[in-house]
Amino acid sequence: MKDLIIAGNWKSNKTTSETKEWLDKFTSFDFNFINKKIIIFPSFTLFFSVQFYLLTLKSIIEIGAQDISSFGEGAYTSMINGKQIKEFCSMVLIGHSEAREYLKEDQVSLDQKVKQAIASNLEIIYCVSSVDQEIPENIHIVAYEPLFAIGTGKPDTPEDANRICQELKNKNIHVKYTLYGGSVTPDNVNGFTSKNNIDGVLVGGASLDPQLFYQIIKNA
């Protein structure tokens, strides 16, 4: 069986009390039979609570950051650097289409972020929405997230996603794992994860509900 990666991208959602409710519910489920890599990507403000509850409850999920500064420590107002992220996280998302669109991220800044993440020993999930987008060297995990599928309830077909994940791997020999993202639900997840070239999923909306996210993990 493949080692699947199931990632939950919370985007700009949840307060600390909502996070506690999510974790209380999520950690009450049975994970004994599950050997998948589970990661959630909460907002920076929630890291402390998530880490705290995961220490006091059973540690079953890893924490990831949704972004990283393209600079190191220093006079870079508003930025959160790799060393600060590493205190809480094992992973970071780089190149999500919403960051590319709303923060106007370009390839120069994405490349710098990749360098910073590597320097801080963070694993990267690098997001692209097509095979034509550049993937920096040293990236091992890529999430393919077609724009039409993000938050729309209209996922790509597993066949199409599988073909594109294969193309991504063929074109970038350093890429070892490809995830699919875009309107993943408990009902459609297995269609994706049962495909040869899909090594997991990046879940947005459905990861906000602990029951749905658990069901996705179970069904994957």
Ligand code: PGA
């Ligand atoms: P969605 O988001 O599951 O809500 O479509 C996926 C993502 O943006 O990572």
